Amino acid sequence: MVSAVFVPAGVALLTVHETAQQARFYRGALDEARVHERISDEVLTDPVLTDVTGDLLADLPVDPDLMVDNLQLVVPPSALRGMTDGVADNVAAYLDGSRAEFVLAVDLRPILDNIGRLASVYLAGQVSGAPRYRTEDVAAALRDVLDGVDRVSQGRPPASVPEIDLTDDQVAWATDLLVSRVDGADRPVAREQVLVALRSGDLGAALAVVGPLIFAGDVSAVADLRSRLAGGTVLDLGRPLADAPGGPAGFVLRTIHTIGGTGMLALAALCFALPAGVLGLAVRRRGPSVRLVGAALVAGGLSALAAGVLVTGLVGDPLAPLRGPDSPLPPAGRVLAGDIGRVLVANVRATWSEIAAIPLLAGLLLGTVTVVVRRLSRAEWRVRRLVAVGTTCSVFVAVSWVLIPGEAGTGTAFCNGGADLCNRRYSDVVYPTTHNGMASVQAGFLGAVQDPDLVGQLDSGIRALMLDVHHWTTPAEVESFLAELRPRAREALAPFATGARSSRPGLWLCHGICQLGATRLDDALAGVAGWLARNPAEVITIIVQDGVAPEPIMAAFRVAGLGQYLVRPPAPGRPWPTLGQLIDRGRRLVVFAENGDVPGTWYRNFYRSNADTPFDVRIPGGFSCRIGRGASRPTMLLINHWLTDHAATRADAALVNTSSSLTAHAEQCAARGLRPTFLAVNFATVGDLVATVAAYNRHSPD
Incomplete structure (x- = not known):
């Protein structure tokens, strides 16, 4: 009893x-x-x-x-x-x-920070997409720029942006005027980018640089939320x-x-x-x-x-x-x-x-x-x-x-954002992908094509990264790069590229030339390793555009602590494991190379059995599923979904990163018997990429 x-x-x-x-x-x-x-x-x-x-x-x-x-x-x-x-x-x-x-009590600091970042992203996109007009009246152009600065500081895009050729003195004066509104810590980087824009006569690009820096987030909403907070960011x-x-x-x-x-x-x-x-x-x-x-x-x-x-x-x-x-x-x-x-x-x-x-x-x-x-x-x-x-x-x-009670079957109940994906083979899932993922605003690239850095992209739902790995660009390579540009762009970029030292050791993630933006490969991979450790139910992919021999790249992955996560692709004709199996084994990082290939290892050439679509599309209606590079009957398909008529802009991204455009491109390929696997875009945080891929995975057959 x-x-x-x-x-x-x-x-x-x-x-x-x-x-x-x-x-x-x-x-x-x-x-x-x-x-x-x-x-x-x-x-x-x-x-x-x-x-x-x-x-x-x-x-x-x-x-x-x-x-x-x-x-x-x-x-x-x-x-x-x-x-x-x-x-x-x-x-x-x-x-x-x-x-x-x-x-x-809830700490709202992450939300408040994200509100500011979201405002900056869309504000910059609105600035870059504002109507342009050509003028020779320097005084009128500068008045419109000042009006644009005032509107941007209030979270509103400019009504229109002038285009005008400025003298060196006018460029210097206008740069000082715009950068004077920016906080001191951000001024050096902002000054370089504004100079580049003004030398090419693009005042809109200059406003797009300065705008996010002088607009301190969603002013009215953040102020209203902060008025209800205790301790600055804590909501009781x-x-x-x-x-x-x-x-x-x-x-x-x-x-x-x-x-x-x-x-x-x-x-x-x-x-x-x-x-x-x-x-x-x-x-x-x-x-x-x-x-x-x-x-x-x-x-x-x-x-x-x-x-x-x-x-x-x-x-x-x-x-x-x-x-x-x-x-x-x-x-x-x-x-x-x-x-x-x-x-x-x-x-x-x-x-x-x-x-x-x-x-x-x-x-x-x-x-x-x-x-x-x-x-x-x-x-x-x-x-x-x-x-x-x-x-x-x-x-x-x-x-x-x-x-020590045992459990039968897989312990994985949630894979890459959905329980229904655990039983899907790796090759049967669609992954939201960033084109030139390293070239981000947050990483300080001139001519960026993404906003967050690599870890930020993964946090936003991206599950495949396209990265360019190079040695530091030599003076001869710089000159060759500049020679291929249009005259105005060449004049604007030349001061930042020519005469730069080429003796920096190691491997770098660069786009075009390293002098216009670069991140050490070791640092980038260490960030990816930390993200994988924090997210044990996610499988990600890195597609390397390798301008370097395989051995040093493979060594960099091992040094970064990624060896434990790397997946060795199956032999030809053998199926890929399911996402659940990869997660249970702890092998959650798939790496492909565009050029190199090391049989018997995890570093295999992407185009050996896979393919991609053309990447030189100039108009929104020009996307196709014609095989660009790779196997004629690919196991997996990389869909390149961005415009290349000019430098990447958020305005273009907002135009083609819509659910309707992305879905139509993926379904067009599926109708031809080409199963979409990687859907790659510029400015992935603009538009509907992650949500569209999630919906496509939910409704596509196993």
């Missing part, structure tokens, strides 16, 4: 300690319910939240039709994960008694547990908080010690009785299992108020809260059952051993040995199973 009372109490205390008092318990439940992804995909897109999302994006120069994708940029899953981790820490601290009050959502919520769930939570401060593990030990003491007295009075001990353990285990079902049933879902008619959440939020509650309750029951099974199995095992020993004492020697071996093996297996 004592065991049937105190063992369940001890199991309950241990269960609370392993679940409610651990931040990892809540984080695991949020991951299992796919909360971070579903908030962006389902909750923030709920029509009921129109007013809230309008506040977040007020005054941005953004087409309202793109609102959903903008929200996913402002509140990406990575930012949500950081916020919910803080909430999980607060919940656990309250329930273990170390925090006096439960404070539901109240103290619901301190306000004594009613119902069984509220009572249980307050009880856990009270007990937690007294030492949960000590109380659990006491609950197990009391029946052990009573059993000791009983055995002393009645004589040795292993059977009595085993029976007590079985009774305690059965009682604990029954108590688990009863208690979790009575307490119910702690998030039930968030699903009711009085819930402050929108309909999609209520559904999500219900899913989270179900996962929490299911995981508590599972933990309770696992702990309760220990005394039950121990009692059964003790009773079995007792019976076996008695039978052995009466059996002959051969029978004793056979039974002893069998019993030993059974005990070993049973104890191993209890202490």
